[in-house]
Amino acid sequence: xxxTSEQIEQLETRYRANLINSLGGFKSxxxxxxxxxxxxxxLAIFNSLFHLGANPPLCGFIVRPDVSPRHTMQNILETxxxxxxxxxxxxxxxxxQTAARYDASISEFDEAKLTRQFIEGFSAPFVEESYLKxxxxxxxxxxxxxxxTSMIIAKIVSIExxxxxxxxxGYIDLEIAGSLAGNGLDGYHRTEEVGRLTYAKPNTWxxxxxLVTNSPEEE
Amino acid sequence: xxxTSEQIEQLETRYRANLINSLGGFKSxxxxxxxxxxxxxxLAIFNSLFHLGANPPLCGFIVRPDVSPRHTMQNILETxxxxxxxxxxxxxxxxxQTAARYDASISEFDEAKLTRQFIEGFSAPFVEESYLKxxxxxxxxxxxxxxxTSMIIAKIVSIExxxxxxxxxGYIDLEIAGSLAGNGLDGYHRTEEVGRLTYAKPNTWxxxxxLVTNSPEEE
Numbered sequence: 001x002x003x004t005s006e007q008i009e010q011l012e013t014r015y016r017a018n019l020i021n022s023l024g025g026f027k028s029x030x031x032x033x034x035x036x037x038x039x040x041x042x043l044a045i046f047n048s049l050f051h052l053g054a055n056p057p058l059c060g061f062i063v064r065p066d067v068s069p070r071h072t073m074q075n076i077l078e079t080x081x082x083x084x085x086x087x088x089x090x091x092x093x094x095x096x097q098t099a100a101r102y103d104a105s106i107s108e109f110d111e112a113k114l115t116r117q118f119i120e121g122f123s124a125p126f127v128e129e130s131y132l133k134x135x136x137x138x139x140x141x142x143x144x145x146x147x148x149t150s151m152i153i154a155k156i157v158s159i160e161x162x163x164x165x166x167x168x169x170g171y172i173d174l175e176i177a178g179s180l181a182g183n184g185l186d187g188y189h190r191t192e193e194v195g196r197l198t199y200a201k202p203n204t205w206x207x208x209x210x211l212v213t214n215s216p217e218e219e
Numbered sequence: 220x221x222x223t224s225e226q227i228e229q230l231e232t233r234y235r236a237n238l239i240n241s242l243g244g245f246k247s248x249x250x251x252x253x254x255x256x257x258x259x260x261x262l263a264i265f266n267s268l269f270h271l272g273a274n275p276p277l278c279g280f281i282v283r284p285d286v287s288p289r290h291t292m293q294n295i296l297e298t299x300x301x302x303x304x305x306x307x308x309x310x311x312x313x314x315x316q317t318a319a320r321y322d323a324s325i326s327e328f329d330e331a332k333l334t335r336q337f338i339e340g341f342s343a344p345f346v347e348e349s350y351l352k353x354x355x356x357x358x359x360x361x362x363x364x365x366x367x368t369s370m371i372i373a374k375i376v377s378i379e380x381x382x383x384x385x386x387x388x389g390y391i392d393l394e395i396a397g398s399l400a401g402n403g404l405d406g407y408h409r410t411e412e413v414g415r416l417t418y419a420k421p422n423t424w425x426x427x428x429x430l431v432t433n434s435p436e437e438e
Contacts, residue, residue, distance in 0.1 A: 001379070001380055001381070001382045001385070002338075002377065002378065002379055002380075003377070003378040003380070004376075004377055005376040005377060008276055008375065008376075008378070011389065013273075013274065014388070014389070015388060015389035016273050016274060016276070016389060017273040017274075017389070018386075018388050018389035018390040018391075019273075019378075019385075019389040019390070019391065020270065020272075020273040020276045020375060021270050021273065022389075022390055022391035022392075022393060023270075023278070023303075023351075023353055023375060023378065023391065024247055024268055024269060024270040024278060025246075025247025025248070025249055025268060025305055025393060025398055025400075026245055026246070026247055026393055026398060026399070026400035026401075026410065027244075027245070027246060027247055027269070027270070028243055028244025028245055028246055029244070030244060047270070048269045048270060048271075049243055049244060050243060050246070050267045050269050050281060051239065051240050051242075051243040051246070051266070051267060051281075052267075052281060052363070052366065052368060053239075053283070053366040053368060054232075054235050054236040054238075054239040054240065055232065055235060055236075056365075056366065057227055057235070057239045058365065058366055059242070059243060060281075062269060062270075062271060062279075064272070084242075086244055089413055092413060092414075092416075093416065093424065093425050096416045096419055096425045097419050097424065097425055098419070099419040100419040100420050100421045100423075101420075101421065102421055111421065119221075132242075134242055139365055140363075140365060142361060142363070144271070144359075144361070144372065146275075146277065146358055146359060146372060147271065147272040147275065147277055149271060149272060151361075151370070153363065153365060156227065156239060156242060157223075157224040157227075158221065158222070158223055158224060159221065159222040159227070159238075159242065160220070160221055161220055161221075161222070162220070163220045166220070166238075167237075169233070169234060169237050170230065170231075170233070170234035170235060170236070170237035170238040170241075171237040171238070171241055171402075171403050171404075171405075171406065172237075172238065172241035172242065172403070173241075173402065173406070174241060174244060174245055174402045174403075174406075174408075175402070175408060179244055179245060180245070180413060181244075181245035181400040181408070181410055182245075183390075183391075183392065183393045183394070183410075183412075183415075184390050184391070184393075185390075186390075186415050186416050186417070186418070186428070187390070187392070187393075187412065187414075187415045188412070188413045188414055188415075188416070189393075189394060189400070189410035189411060189412050189413060190410065190411050190413055191245065191400055191402075191408035191409065191410050191411070192408060192409050192410070192411060193402075193406065193407070193408050194308055194311060194399065194407045194408060194409055195311075195406075195407055196402075196405050196406045196407075197311075197312060197315045197405050197407070198405070199405070200315055200316050200317070200318040200319040201319050201320075202319045202320065202321055202330065204319075205312065205316065206312050206315045206316055209405070
């Protein structure tokens with residue numbers, strides 16, 4: 001089945017939002033925790049987090065001017081630090097609820113029934129119920145004029161992880177960490193590993209890794 | 220368990236790449252198909268695709284200067300059009316293989332044993348074995364100076380989808396479409412739906428949608 005450019009333009013707003021959001025594929029769904037300049041905690045769900053580089057360790061995400069989590073950007077610009085907290089099956093409803101349009105004076109931690117966690121040496125609030133989370137330091141905001149969004153770029157400065165999820169080669173098994181994958185604006189999925197594959201080289205074919213030994217399986 | 224900023228900096232390169240790539244959470248893994256100016260087809264796997272906006276329908280992805288898929292960016296800048304093809308369990312090894320560093324004159328379609336598909340009215344090659352795929356028109360390149368990467372922004376101009384995966388509200392169920400989720404640089408996961416949740420509003424609590432009726436379930 002095919003949908004053309006003309007048809008896309010004529011779609012009803014909400015239908016188009018569902019459709020186009022689904023096309024990006026499975027994505028990370030995370031909670032971003034911040035402090036306002038006056039010390040109020042804020043928490044908002046984002047599904048546009050992406051890896052930008054490992055050295056220096058950088059990530060990015062997109063902020064929309066027209067939706068609720070705009071408090072997040074303001075807080076980051078004012079206080080420079082934020083947390084990224086992966087969502088697990090025990091808190092996905094709570095995480096979703098942070099998308100409601102609360103006033104800036106109301107903390108989504110309270111409204112979504114999640115627990116603030118403060119880790120020594122880091123000012124922004126983590127989510128205690130999250131298993132895999134990291135602290136970030138703001139680096140740059142890039143405005144994307146074509147649709148009025150902004151990209152926030154940050155350096156990863158502290159990582160909290162469940163011991164059993166970290167493999168000996170640095171890979172974190174997100175399934176063991178309990179992280180969910182997002183679908184569109186409102187779908188949440190658990191996962192089941194198909195395989196890890198060996199480094200791709202010309203004239204060979206990828207093989208599955210064994211997660212136990214971290215070495216290529218005999219086949 | 221905790222890893223500090225100082226520890227991150229001292230990690231061995233490959234270990235750090237695995238670790239930082241995992242932190243972004245589950246992500247889409249897609250094949251991007253292009254033509255070179257001289258008509259050679261190119262195909263490369265990317266895991267940084269993100270949703271940028273629904274109106275106009277926009278997506279973005281990150282191109283790294285130091286890895287193989289740089290042919291992709293050159294082709295997009297020269298020919299303006301590209302395809303994004305979701306990866307399913309039947310072709311995830313083939314998709315992974317496109318990451319090998321082939322010479323620009325060699326087509327990854329051949330080396331990774333995937334089939335070029337040309338759809339009327341669109342110049343760039345799709346992947347026939349992909350179930351969910353879309354055609355894009357280049358809009359803008361934004362250079363990210365902090366680490367020498369670039370962001371490509373494109374408009375979605377044509378969508379090919381399996382009929383049974385499109386819900387009546389425009390949501391595409393990626394699980395029904397067979398799309399996989401990525402973990403780090405080399406992990407591939409199938410998914411199992413936990414739930415779709417109703418639109419978040421203050422003073423209510425999200426409920427699960429029924430995928431059959433697309434209406435909130437009675438609870």
